[in-house]
Amino acid sequence: MTAEIPTVLLVEDEPSQRELLAYNLKADGFAVTEAENGEEALLLVDETAPDVILLDWMLPNVSGIEICRRLKSRPETRGVPIIMISARSEEVDRVRGLETGADDYVVKPxxxxxxxxxxxxxxxxxxxxxxxERLEYEDIVLDSETHRVTRDGKPLKLGPTEFRLLSTFMEKPGRVWSRDQLLDRVWGRDIYVDTRTVDVHIGRLRxxxxxHGGADxxxxxRGAGYALG
Structure with a gap:
Protein backbone atom coordinates (compact mmCIF):
# COMPACT_ATOMS: atom_id res chain seq x y z
CA MET A 1 0.00 0.00 0.00
CA THR A 2 1.29 3.46 -0.84
CA ALA A 3 0.59 6.49 1.26
CA GLU A 4 -1.36 8.12 -1.56
CA ILE A 5 -4.10 5.47 -1.59
CA PRO A 6 -6.97 6.16 0.81
CA THR A 7 -7.84 3.23 3.08
CA VAL A 8 -11.37 1.97 3.73
CA LEU A 9 -12.07 -0.25 6.73
CA LEU A 10 -14.92 -2.60 5.79
CA VAL A 11 -16.80 -4.07 8.77
CA GLU A 12 -19.29 -6.70 7.59
CA ASP A 13 -20.00 -10.15 9.05
CA GLU A 14 -21.63 -11.57 5.89
CA PRO A 15 -18.75 -13.04 3.79
CA SER A 16 -20.46 -12.64 0.39
CA GLN A 17 -21.33 -8.98 1.07
CA ARG A 18 -17.83 -8.31 2.38
CA GLU A 19 -16.25 -9.91 -0.68
CA LEU A 20 -18.45 -7.92 -3.07
CA LEU A 21 -17.74 -4.60 -1.39
CA ALA A 22 -14.01 -5.27 -1.04
CA TYR A 23 -13.78 -6.14 -4.75
CA ASN A 24 -15.56 -2.93 -5.80
CA LEU A 25 -13.61 -0.72 -3.41
CA LYS A 26 -10.29 -2.08 -4.69
CA ALA A 27 -11.48 -1.67 -8.30
CA ASP A 28 -12.33 1.94 -7.43
CA GLY A 29 -8.76 2.57 -6.27
CA PHE A 30 -9.04 2.15 -2.51
CA ALA A 31 -6.90 0.10 -0.15
CA VAL A 32 -9.20 -2.14 1.91
CA THR A 33 -8.90 -3.70 5.35
CA GLU A 34 -11.64 -6.08 6.46
CA ALA A 35 -13.22 -7.00 9.80
CA GLU A 36 -16.05 -9.47 10.39
CA ASN A 37 -16.99 -8.29 13.89
CA GLY A 38 -16.83 -5.23 16.12
CA GLU A 39 -13.91 -6.30 18.29
CA GLU A 40 -11.74 -6.92 15.24
CA ALA A 41 -12.81 -3.56 13.80
CA LEU A 42 -11.69 -1.67 16.91
CA LEU A 43 -8.27 -3.35 16.78
CA LEU A 44 -7.87 -2.60 13.07
CA VAL A 45 -8.76 1.07 13.51
CA ASP A 46 -5.75 1.47 15.81
CA GLU A 47 -3.52 -0.46 13.39
CA THR A 48 -4.59 0.93 10.02
CA ALA A 49 -5.81 4.51 10.69
CA PRO A 50 -8.51 4.23 7.98
CA ASP A 51 -9.72 7.23 5.99
CA VAL A 52 -13.34 5.97 5.84
CA ILE A 53 -15.20 3.19 7.69
CA LEU A 54 -18.05 1.19 6.14
CA LEU A 55 -19.85 -0.24 9.17
CA ASP A 56 -22.66 -2.79 9.19
CA TRP A 57 -25.26 -2.23 11.93
CA MET A 58 -25.99 -5.91 12.63
CA LEU A 59 -22.73 -7.43 13.86
CA PRO A 60 -22.18 -10.35 16.25
CA ASN A 61 -21.41 -9.50 19.91
CA VAL A 62 -20.86 -5.73 19.58
CA SER A 63 -23.30 -3.92 17.28
CA GLY A 64 -22.27 -1.41 14.64
CA ILE A 65 -24.11 1.30 16.59
CA GLU A 66 -21.95 0.60 19.65
CA ILE A 67 -18.76 0.57 17.54
CA CYS A 68 -19.76 3.91 16.03
CA ARG A 69 -20.46 5.37 19.47
CA ARG A 70 -17.07 4.26 20.81
CA LEU A 71 -15.11 5.56 17.81
CA LYS A 72 -16.87 8.93 17.83
CA SER A 73 -16.22 9.34 21.57
CA ARG A 74 -12.45 8.98 21.13
CA PRO A 75 -10.60 12.19 20.11
CA GLU A 76 -8.14 10.28 17.90
CA THR A 77 -10.90 8.59 15.83
CA ARG A 78 -13.71 11.16 16.08
CA GLY A 79 -12.84 12.67 12.70
CA VAL A 80 -12.87 9.38 10.74
CA PRO A 81 -16.02 9.31 8.56
CA ILE A 82 -18.35 6.37 9.27
CA ILE A 83 -20.92 5.21 6.71
CA MET A 84 -23.46 3.00 8.47
CA ILE A 85 -24.93 0.16 6.38
CA SER A 86 -28.17 -1.35 7.64
CA ALA A 87 -31.22 -3.35 6.64
CA ARG A 88 -33.18 -1.11 9.02
CA SER A 89 -35.00 1.35 6.78
CA GLU A 90 -37.33 3.03 9.29
CA GLU A 91 -36.79 6.74 9.86
CA VAL A 92 -36.27 6.14 13.60
CA ASP A 93 -33.37 3.78 12.84
CA ARG A 94 -31.78 6.21 10.39
CA VAL A 95 -32.06 9.01 12.96
CA ARG A 96 -30.57 6.79 15.68
CA GLY A 97 -27.62 5.89 13.44
CA LEU A 98 -26.90 9.53 12.59
CA GLU A 99 -27.35 10.70 16.18
CA THR A 100 -24.84 8.08 17.34
CA GLY A 101 -22.31 9.82 15.13
CA ALA A 102 -22.51 8.13 11.71
CA ASP A 103 -21.66 10.56 8.90
CA ASP A 104 -23.92 8.79 6.41
CA TYR A 105 -26.54 6.01 6.46
CA VAL A 106 -27.15 3.54 3.62
CA VAL A 107 -30.08 1.09 3.60
CA LYS A 108 -29.76 -2.48 2.27
CA PRO A 109 -30.20 -3.47 -0.48
CA GLU A 133 -8.84 18.91 -5.31
CA ARG A 134 -7.15 22.23 -4.69
CA LEU A 135 -6.23 23.26 -1.16
CA GLU A 136 -5.54 26.74 0.15
CA TYR A 137 -4.03 27.95 3.41
CA GLU A 138 -3.33 31.67 3.75
CA ASP A 139 -1.08 32.48 0.73
CA ILE A 140 -0.21 28.82 -0.04
CA VAL A 141 -2.12 27.01 -2.80
CA LEU A 142 -1.68 23.29 -3.52
CA ASP A 143 -3.21 21.71 -6.61
CA SER A 144 -3.07 17.92 -6.23
CA GLU A 145 -4.16 17.30 -9.83
CA THR A 146 -1.36 19.29 -11.46
CA HIS A 147 1.05 18.66 -8.55
CA ARG A 148 1.83 22.37 -8.29
CA VAL A 149 2.29 24.56 -5.23
CA THR A 150 2.42 28.34 -5.14
CA ARG A 151 2.96 30.83 -2.33
CA ASP A 152 1.85 34.42 -2.82
CA GLY A 153 1.40 33.52 -6.48
CA LYS A 154 4.99 32.33 -6.93
CA PRO A 155 5.68 28.68 -7.84
CA LEU A 156 7.50 26.56 -5.26
CA LYS A 157 9.84 23.68 -6.03
CA LEU A 158 8.99 20.71 -3.82
CA GLY A 159 10.20 17.12 -3.93
CA PRO A 160 7.55 14.35 -3.96
CA THR A 161 7.93 13.62 -0.24
CA GLU A 162 7.70 17.31 0.68
CA PHE A 163 4.60 17.59 -1.55
CA ARG A 164 2.91 14.70 0.31
CA LEU A 165 3.87 16.21 3.66
CA LEU A 166 2.41 19.58 2.70
CA SER A 167 -0.76 17.87 1.38
CA THR A 168 -1.20 16.17 4.74
CA PHE A 169 -0.74 19.39 6.69
CA MET A 170 -3.07 21.37 4.39
CA GLU A 171 -5.87 18.83 4.68
CA LYS A 172 -6.16 19.68 8.38
CA PRO A 173 -4.52 23.02 9.26
CA GLY A 174 -3.85 23.36 12.97
CA ARG A 175 -3.83 19.63 13.63
CA VAL A 176 -0.68 18.37 15.35
CA TRP A 177 0.77 15.31 13.57
CA SER A 178 3.21 13.06 15.42
CA ARG A 179 6.23 11.70 13.58
CA ASP A 180 4.70 8.21 13.55
CA GLN A 181 1.44 9.53 12.08
CA LEU A 182 3.35 11.37 9.36
CA LEU A 183 5.36 8.23 8.59
CA ASP A 184 2.14 6.23 8.15
CA ARG A 185 0.44 8.89 6.02
CA VAL A 186 3.37 10.02 3.86
CA TRP A 187 5.68 6.99 3.58
CA GLY A 188 3.14 4.18 4.11
CA ARG A 189 2.83 1.55 6.83
CA ASP A 190 4.68 -1.17 4.90
CA ILE A 191 7.93 0.79 4.60
CA TYR A 192 10.43 1.09 7.44
CA VAL A 193 11.72 4.63 7.79
CA ASP A 194 13.44 6.09 10.84
CA THR A 195 11.42 8.83 12.56
CA ARG A 196 14.43 11.17 12.20
CA THR A 197 13.81 11.07 8.45
CA VAL A 198 10.60 13.03 9.13
CA ASP A 199 12.63 15.84 10.72
CA VAL A 200 14.93 15.97 7.68
CA HIS A 201 12.02 16.31 5.24
CA ILE A 202 10.24 18.83 7.47
CA GLY A 203 13.43 20.91 7.25
CA ARG A 204 13.38 20.64 3.45
CA LEU A 205 9.70 21.57 3.33
CA ARG A 206 10.31 24.63 5.50
CA HIS A 212 10.67 33.39 -1.92
CA GLY A 213 10.52 34.86 1.60
CA GLY A 214 7.66 34.92 4.07
CA ALA A 215 7.32 33.50 7.57
CA ASP A 216 7.68 29.78 8.27
CA ARG A 222 7.62 20.01 21.51
CA GLY A 223 7.16 16.36 22.41
CA ALA A 224 4.17 16.02 20.06
CA GLY A 225 5.12 16.70 16.43
CA TYR A 226 4.37 19.29 13.77
CA ALA A 227 1.43 21.39 12.62
CA LEU A 228 0.59 23.91 9.90
CA GLY A 229 -0.32 27.23 11.47
Missing part, protein backbone atom coordinates in the same frame (compact mmCIF):
# COMPACT_ATOMS: atom_id res chain seq x y z
CA UNK A 110 -28.05 -0.65 -1.85
CA UNK A 111 -26.53 0.32 -5.16
CA UNK A 112 -22.78 -0.42 -5.10
CA UNK A 113 -22.18 2.49 -7.49
CA UNK A 114 -24.01 4.87 -5.13
CA UNK A 115 -22.11 3.52 -2.12
CA UNK A 116 -18.76 4.15 -3.87
CA UNK A 117 -19.92 7.71 -4.61
CA UNK A 118 -20.76 8.20 -0.92
CA UNK A 119 -17.30 6.97 0.09
CA UNK A 120 -15.70 9.47 -2.29
CA UNK A 121 -17.97 12.24 -0.94
CA UNK A 122 -16.70 11.60 2.59
CA UNK A 123 -13.11 11.66 1.32
CA UNK A 124 -13.69 14.99 -0.42
CA UNK A 125 -14.62 16.37 2.99
CA UNK A 126 -11.75 14.89 5.01
CA UNK A 127 -8.92 14.21 2.53
CA UNK A 128 -9.48 16.45 -0.50
CA UNK A 129 -6.09 15.74 -2.08
CA UNK A 130 -7.02 12.08 -2.62
CA UNK A 131 -9.77 13.13 -5.03
CA UNK A 132 -7.75 15.70 -6.99
CA UNK A 207 13.12 25.73 3.19
CA UNK A 208 10.93 25.21 0.11
CA UNK A 209 7.99 27.13 1.59
CA UNK A 210 10.24 30.10 2.41
CA UNK A 211 12.27 30.09 -0.82
CA UNK A 217 4.07 28.46 8.45
CA UNK A 218 5.07 25.16 10.10
CA UNK A 219 5.01 24.86 13.88
CA UNK A 220 7.06 22.44 15.95
CA UNK A 221 5.10 21.23 18.98
Missing amino acids: YSVVELMARVRAQLRRTRPTTVG KALCQ PLRTV
Whole structure:
Protein backbone atom coordinates (compact mmCIF):
# COMPACT_ATOMS: atom_id res chain seq x y z
CA MET A 1 0.00 0.00 0.00
CA THR A 2 1.29 3.46 -0.84
CA ALA A 3 0.59 6.49 1.26
CA GLU A 4 -1.36 8.12 -1.56
CA ILE A 5 -4.10 5.47 -1.59
CA PRO A 6 -6.97 6.16 0.81
CA THR A 7 -7.84 3.23 3.08
CA VAL A 8 -11.37 1.97 3.73
CA LEU A 9 -12.07 -0.25 6.73
CA LEU A 10 -14.92 -2.60 5.79
CA VAL A 11 -16.80 -4.07 8.77
CA GLU A 12 -19.29 -6.70 7.59
CA ASP A 13 -20.00 -10.15 9.05
CA GLU A 14 -21.63 -11.57 5.89
CA PRO A 15 -18.75 -13.04 3.79
CA SER A 16 -20.46 -12.64 0.39
CA GLN A 17 -21.33 -8.98 1.07
CA ARG A 18 -17.83 -8.31 2.38
CA GLU A 19 -16.25 -9.91 -0.68
CA LEU A 20 -18.45 -7.92 -3.07
CA LEU A 21 -17.74 -4.60 -1.39
CA ALA A 22 -14.01 -5.27 -1.04
CA TYR A 23 -13.78 -6.14 -4.75
CA ASN A 24 -15.56 -2.93 -5.80
CA LEU A 25 -13.61 -0.72 -3.41
CA LYS A 26 -10.29 -2.08 -4.69
CA ALA A 27 -11.48 -1.67 -8.30
CA ASP A 28 -12.33 1.94 -7.43
CA GLY A 29 -8.76 2.57 -6.27
CA PHE A 30 -9.04 2.15 -2.51
CA ALA A 31 -6.90 0.10 -0.15
CA VAL A 32 -9.20 -2.14 1.91
CA THR A 33 -8.90 -3.70 5.35
CA GLU A 34 -11.64 -6.08 6.46
CA ALA A 35 -13.22 -7.00 9.80
CA GLU A 36 -16.05 -9.47 10.39
CA ASN A 37 -16.99 -8.29 13.89
CA GLY A 38 -16.83 -5.23 16.12
CA GLU A 39 -13.91 -6.30 18.29
CA GLU A 40 -11.74 -6.92 15.24
CA ALA A 41 -12.81 -3.56 13.80
CA LEU A 42 -11.69 -1.67 16.91
CA LEU A 43 -8.27 -3.35 16.78
CA LEU A 44 -7.87 -2.60 13.07
CA VAL A 45 -8.76 1.07 13.51
CA ASP A 46 -5.75 1.47 15.81
CA GLU A 47 -3.52 -0.46 13.39
CA THR A 48 -4.59 0.93 10.02
CA ALA A 49 -5.81 4.51 10.69
CA PRO A 50 -8.51 4.23 7.98
CA ASP A 51 -9.72 7.23 5.99
CA VAL A 52 -13.34 5.97 5.84
CA ILE A 53 -15.20 3.19 7.69
CA LEU A 54 -18.05 1.19 6.14
CA LEU A 55 -19.85 -0.24 9.17
CA ASP A 56 -22.66 -2.79 9.19
CA TRP A 57 -25.26 -2.23 11.93
CA MET A 58 -25.99 -5.91 12.63
CA LEU A 59 -22.73 -7.43 13.86
CA PRO A 60 -22.18 -10.35 16.25
CA ASN A 61 -21.41 -9.50 19.91
CA VAL A 62 -20.86 -5.73 19.58
CA SER A 63 -23.30 -3.92 17.28
CA GLY A 64 -22.27 -1.41 14.64
CA ILE A 65 -24.11 1.30 16.59
CA GLU A 66 -21.95 0.60 19.65
CA ILE A 67 -18.76 0.57 17.54
CA CYS A 68 -19.76 3.91 16.03
CA ARG A 69 -20.46 5.37 19.47
CA ARG A 70 -17.07 4.26 20.81
CA LEU A 71 -15.11 5.56 17.81
CA LYS A 72 -16.87 8.93 17.83
CA SER A 73 -16.22 9.34 21.57
CA ARG A 74 -12.45 8.98 21.13
CA PRO A 75 -10.60 12.19 20.11
CA GLU A 76 -8.14 10.28 17.90
CA THR A 77 -10.90 8.59 15.83
CA ARG A 78 -13.71 11.16 16.08
CA GLY A 79 -12.84 12.67 12.70
CA VAL A 80 -12.87 9.38 10.74
CA PRO A 81 -16.02 9.31 8.56
CA ILE A 82 -18.35 6.37 9.27
CA ILE A 83 -20.92 5.21 6.71
CA MET A 84 -23.46 3.00 8.47
CA ILE A 85 -24.93 0.16 6.38
CA SER A 86 -28.17 -1.35 7.64
CA ALA A 87 -31.22 -3.35 6.64
CA ARG A 88 -33.18 -1.11 9.02
CA SER A 89 -35.00 1.35 6.78
CA GLU A 90 -37.33 3.03 9.29
CA GLU A 91 -36.79 6.74 9.86
CA VAL A 92 -36.27 6.14 13.60
CA ASP A 93 -33.37 3.78 12.84
CA ARG A 94 -31.78 6.21 10.39
CA VAL A 95 -32.06 9.01 12.96
CA ARG A 96 -30.57 6.79 15.68
CA GLY A 97 -27.62 5.89 13.44
CA LEU A 98 -26.90 9.53 12.59
CA GLU A 99 -27.35 10.70 16.18
CA THR A 100 -24.84 8.08 17.34
CA GLY A 101 -22.31 9.82 15.13
CA ALA A 102 -22.51 8.13 11.71
CA ASP A 103 -21.66 10.56 8.90
CA ASP A 104 -23.92 8.79 6.41
CA TYR A 105 -26.54 6.01 6.46
CA VAL A 106 -27.15 3.54 3.62
CA VAL A 107 -30.08 1.09 3.60
CA LYS A 108 -29.76 -2.48 2.27
CA PRO A 109 -30.20 -3.47 -0.48
CA TYR A 110 -28.05 -0.65 -1.85
CA SER A 111 -26.53 0.32 -5.16
CA VAL A 112 -22.78 -0.42 -5.10
CA VAL A 113 -22.18 2.49 -7.49
CA GLU A 114 -24.01 4.87 -5.13
CA LEU A 115 -22.11 3.52 -2.12
CA MET A 116 -18.76 4.15 -3.87
CA ALA A 117 -19.92 7.71 -4.61
CA ARG A 118 -20.76 8.20 -0.92
CA VAL A 119 -17.30 6.97 0.09
CA ARG A 120 -15.70 9.47 -2.29
CA ALA A 121 -17.97 12.24 -0.94
CA GLN A 122 -16.70 11.60 2.59
CA LEU A 123 -13.11 11.66 1.32
CA ARG A 124 -13.69 14.99 -0.42
CA ARG A 125 -14.62 16.37 2.99
CA THR A 126 -11.75 14.89 5.01
CA ARG A 127 -8.92 14.21 2.53
CA PRO A 128 -9.48 16.45 -0.50
CA THR A 129 -6.09 15.74 -2.08
CA THR A 130 -7.02 12.08 -2.62
CA VAL A 131 -9.77 13.13 -5.03
CA GLY A 132 -7.75 15.70 -6.99
CA GLU A 133 -8.84 18.91 -5.31
CA ARG A 134 -7.15 22.23 -4.69
CA LEU A 135 -6.23 23.26 -1.16
CA GLU A 136 -5.54 26.74 0.15
CA TYR A 137 -4.03 27.95 3.41
CA GLU A 138 -3.33 31.67 3.75
CA ASP A 139 -1.08 32.48 0.73
CA ILE A 140 -0.21 28.82 -0.04
CA VAL A 141 -2.12 27.01 -2.80
CA LEU A 142 -1.68 23.29 -3.52
CA ASP A 143 -3.21 21.71 -6.61
CA SER A 144 -3.07 17.92 -6.23
CA GLU A 145 -4.16 17.30 -9.83
CA THR A 146 -1.36 19.29 -11.46
CA HIS A 147 1.05 18.66 -8.55
CA ARG A 148 1.83 22.37 -8.29
CA VAL A 149 2.29 24.56 -5.23
CA THR A 150 2.42 28.34 -5.14
CA ARG A 151 2.96 30.83 -2.33
CA ASP A 152 1.85 34.42 -2.82
CA GLY A 153 1.40 33.52 -6.48
CA LYS A 154 4.99 32.33 -6.93
CA PRO A 155 5.68 28.68 -7.84
CA LEU A 156 7.50 26.56 -5.26
CA LYS A 157 9.84 23.68 -6.03
CA LEU A 158 8.99 20.71 -3.82
CA GLY A 159 10.20 17.12 -3.93
CA PRO A 160 7.55 14.35 -3.96
CA THR A 161 7.93 13.62 -0.24
CA GLU A 162 7.70 17.31 0.68
CA PHE A 163 4.60 17.59 -1.55
CA ARG A 164 2.91 14.70 0.31
CA LEU A 165 3.87 16.21 3.66
CA LEU A 166 2.41 19.58 2.70
CA SER A 167 -0.76 17.87 1.38
CA THR A 168 -1.20 16.17 4.74
CA PHE A 169 -0.74 19.39 6.69
CA MET A 170 -3.07 21.37 4.39
CA GLU A 171 -5.87 18.83 4.68
CA LYS A 172 -6.16 19.68 8.38
CA PRO A 173 -4.52 23.02 9.26
CA GLY A 174 -3.85 23.36 12.97
CA ARG A 175 -3.83 19.63 13.63
CA VAL A 176 -0.68 18.37 15.35
CA TRP A 177 0.77 15.31 13.57
CA SER A 178 3.21 13.06 15.42
CA ARG A 179 6.23 11.70 13.58
CA ASP A 180 4.70 8.21 13.55
CA GLN A 181 1.44 9.53 12.08
CA LEU A 182 3.35 11.37 9.36
CA LEU A 183 5.36 8.23 8.59
CA ASP A 184 2.14 6.23 8.15
CA ARG A 185 0.44 8.89 6.02
CA VAL A 186 3.37 10.02 3.86
CA TRP A 187 5.68 6.99 3.58
CA GLY A 188 3.14 4.18 4.11
CA ARG A 189 2.83 1.55 6.83
CA ASP A 190 4.68 -1.17 4.90
CA ILE A 191 7.93 0.79 4.60
CA TYR A 192 10.43 1.09 7.44
CA VAL A 193 11.72 4.63 7.79
CA ASP A 194 13.44 6.09 10.84
CA THR A 195 11.42 8.83 12.56
CA ARG A 196 14.43 11.17 12.20
CA THR A 197 13.81 11.07 8.45
CA VAL A 198 10.60 13.03 9.13
CA ASP A 199 12.63 15.84 10.72
CA VAL A 200 14.93 15.97 7.68
CA HIS A 201 12.02 16.31 5.24
CA ILE A 202 10.24 18.83 7.47
CA GLY A 203 13.43 20.91 7.25
CA ARG A 204 13.38 20.64 3.45
CA LEU A 205 9.70 21.57 3.33
CA ARG A 206 10.31 24.63 5.50
CA LYS A 207 13.12 25.73 3.19
CA ALA A 208 10.93 25.21 0.11
CA LEU A 209 7.99 27.13 1.59
CA CYS A 210 10.24 30.10 2.41
CA GLN A 211 12.27 30.09 -0.82
CA HIS A 212 10.67 33.39 -1.92
CA GLY A 213 10.52 34.86 1.60
CA GLY A 214 7.66 34.92 4.07
CA ALA A 215 7.32 33.50 7.57
CA ASP A 216 7.68 29.78 8.27
CA PRO A 217 4.07 28.46 8.45
CA LEU A 218 5.07 25.16 10.10
CA ARG A 219 5.01 24.86 13.88
CA THR A 220 7.06 22.44 15.95
CA VAL A 221 5.10 21.23 18.98
CA ARG A 222 7.62 20.01 21.51
CA GLY A 223 7.16 16.36 22.41
CA ALA A 224 4.17 16.02 20.06
CA GLY A 225 5.12 16.70 16.43
CA TYR A 226 4.37 19.29 13.77
CA ALA A 227 1.43 21.39 12.62
CA LEU A 228 0.59 23.91 9.90
CA GLY A 229 -0.32 27.23 11.47
